[in-house]
Amino acid sequence: MNEEVDFLELLKFIRRKKFATAILLIISMVSCNLYAYSSNRFIDVASGLKVEGISLLISLIVTIFILLVLLYYFDRSIKSSDILKPYNLLEVVSDSSDIIKVKTKIRLREQGKVIFLTSPRASEVEDIIMKLAKEFHKDSKIIVIDSDFRNGKSEKEGYSNILKKYSDKYKSYIEKYHGVDFLNVGTELDDPEVLLYSKNNQKLLEDLKAKYDYIIIYNYNIVDYSDALILSKISDSNYIVVQLYSTLRDDFDNAIEAFKQINSKLDGIIAISEKFEDKDIED
DSSP states (O other): OOOOEEEEEEHHHHOOOOHHHHHHHHHHHHHHHHHHHTTTTTOOTTTTTOHHHHHHHHHHHHHHHHHHHHHHHHHBOOOOGGGGGGGGGEEEEEHHHHHHHHHHHHHOOOSSSSSEOOSSSTTHHHHHHHHHHHHHTTTTEEEEOOOOGGGGOOOOOOHHHHHHHHOOOGGGOOOOEEEEEOOOOOOOOOHHHHHHHHHHHHHHHHHHHOOOEEEEEEEEOOOOOHHHHHHHHSSSSEEEEETTTTTBHHHHHHHHHHHHTTTTTEEEEEOOOOTTTOOOOOO
């Protein structure tokens, strides 16, 4: 459970959990009105609140607040970036200026060309991949590789097909996505671990290193599959992406432990702010 309830964090939590808050409000109002009806205590708005009405209103407000605090307390998502700081928090991303900061910090480390982005669960990487890639693309030659074999095959041949049968033909698989060179997941999705461990994968990365300044590979879901961990061993730098108020603390802890168990280095954490959805980054 969360250690304590911080009032400001509670307000952010309520903002993120709009649906749950609305449900609690509706339930409380219905309960309050049923009680008023059964006891013949009605709130007369035109003539002002009666004493019974004020009592009911106060009870309603207190009930909603208590329910929200309980919901907050038992919610297991990561709500504060402070939890991530011991694992080298790179940046909390909420707008385009933060994306620039992430790019700058990655570049300053000069750890190599292959940058691997992953997340404890599926979908948490999606919002930031192309934003970061487009920022790199402004002054570097870059390619993005979708290695998420578990999320269904692409309509076109791509990364998995190259790993299955390597040839110079792979150049024809590279397409443009938002102006950035992109290699989709492909159509050969059987035995992902075998494909990712293959010499063809190593050969492909070596070929791409000769042609590009940076290679961004992304893969979801460290917790359920080993694919991301395999890629972490062949990449130059590895970053876990966390969505505040969405990523579960247990999933994050399990992802960190998975990295430790295979002795794979973790270069940092990128957190997506709770403001990210409302304050979209310019394309």
